[in-house]
Amino acid sequence: MSKSTIAVIAAVSAGTGAAVTAAMYSLRSKPADRPTAVATATTTVPVPTISPTSTATVPASKVFSAPPPTPAPVPLRTQPSATVVGPVDPAGLYQYGFPGPVADVAHRSALVSAYDRRTRNPHWVAEHITPASLAMRGGDRGSSNFVEDTAVPELFRAKLKDYFRSGYDRGHQVPAADCKWSQDAMNETFFLTNMCPQVGEGFNRDYWAHFEDFCRRLTARYPSVRVVTGPLYLPKRDPVDNKWYVKYEMIGSPPAVAVPTHFYKVIYAETAPSTGSGPGGNPAAPVALGAFVLPNAPIPNDKPLTDFEVPLEAVERASGLEFASKLPVQRRRRLCAEASCSLVIKEYGDRQKAFAKSGKK
């Protein structure tokens, strides 16, 4: 048992055969990278920090690093807490750094994302599309390249080599096609913090692409559409022992990036530009909400999209996230009750004809 444990740990570890001692003594000492805050007895006022978000392809000035919702402000403990009761001070741990988790929230012009350092996938990526933004043409997909996000510390960063020959696509969470309004915006969608391993044929290149197109088409009816996209790791019941298990592949060598079992999209179709969308917004305007969960697997094009509609709470329960905690019930509408939640496959017509000839429904 412990042999295999150590093998796993070794694999999860540096993959370099570094000895315990070497790893213990030579690593992890970059206190200047850590956010600090001034602690008082009853309040915390963080010192503003600028996230390291500059990258090779996107100018730092284009990256929204303020205000940064994370990393969380951590009290700098140089004295025992004034509120210590009892003989010990467990929060004294912070003298060695706050363990995390840190979600590496990135504020970019095209998207906002939160990253999961354990699965090396995003927790969520949020975008905003409007009729005007989709009409603009400044970006060309052929000029963008997939890039590692150096805003994430190296130890936790998804790498290009993790995806290489994995059999999975580098699946955009915010689609490149939603950010044609500038080359910089399109480039921002190519950070690996906007990617998850996705099944290519039948999913990322097919049904999922049609689903992304569905989101864009909503701008024909709604003046402002927000979409939050991310991975899920859902359990399945084992028919033999009747228990529930989560099982997912890890790609990379050593294994580093989780292959999600499912993906969700939460869609906010704003019936009027909301106060968060620009001047002239209406803070009381109804919002049509749609939540969808699709398996990371081939899906036939004739499968109705409504088969994948779920209660918003199901996505929240499975992801550990909350998507509408500040949206009053009286402003909520159900997207698929207002709009037709069906895909349009026409841009793949030729492929469909070929499918039909080969007998595929």
Next chain:
Amino acid sequence: MSKSTIAVIAAVSAGTGAAVTAAMYSLRSKPADRPTAVATATTTVPVPTISPTSTATVPASKVFSAPPPTPAPVPLRTQPSATVVGPVDPAGLYQYGFPGPVADVAHRSALVSAYDRRTRNPHWVAEHITPASLAMRGGDRGSSNFVEDTAVPELFRAKLKDYFRSGYDRGHQVPAADCKWSQDAMNETFFLTNMCPQVGEGFNRDYWAHFEDFCRRLTARYPSVRVVTGPLYLPKRDPVDNKWYVKYEMIGSPPAVAVPTHFYKVIYAETAPSTGSGPGGNPAAPVALGAFVLPNAPIPNDKPLTDFEVPLEAVERASGLEFASKLPVQRRRRLCAEASCSLVIKEYGDRQKAFAKSGKK
């Protein structure tokens, strides 16, 4: 495919058969619970908030809710960001609430913990033990009861019923036996935010218990010992397809709480009371670090503890956490080079004799 997807989602969801519409409209509107912050163009100064940490068994005054490292401060967006460039404002999503993740950091007198709302296990739980704290006798384990942690929102809370008849122990991360110094302190270790599902026989009640005893024994040599404990979900290589998979059970109905594949402890043996440990501390004193990863499975008592020693970085890489980012390399020592990393099984002598008689090594 989608049928089983929907079945899974339904199970992950309320488990009540609630219709999409009902779930969509009746839930998720408690804006008063949300932390808010005032955003300016370039800095964020969060309004101090007090976490809801009161519980049935521990007086709220005993819970360290200030300073709270999380939830992360979230800008309240009532105007488009001053830094918006381009036609869209993806961070306008925050008008509906910050999605998270929120780690529900709890500051208690006996422990500090961070919670994972997706797996419904802690990310980590930190404790502090000293010769003096272990010598105190104010708490009696028989007077403590396992309790749900109402500081975690109901949707994400681990429940007593999730563990009921699961076949797993409610395994303390900070051991009750480390907090005998007061009944309140011991009670604090019984929150489910300090628990993970652990294999009982051969692990939680045996090898893991001896390992916890090892940590306490370190206070014979070190005046101050900190221990951070938590779950891991490690991949294993499938011998058939040669790929790496993470697989873990989920207990509860609907499935809610993940069963970790492994557990880690990071031990900080402080050679002098550190500045975080009280007056008279030495900020330059060496710290002996030990990192261990054990499988959530029976382990024979004669297995050397050093078999489970790993580089600290291996725990960090697998957990997505950082444990010593502020501890300079020159202050670090390797625990198992300084101290004997071996278990003492004597308090289980009778059981050992029985084992010997039955032929077990």
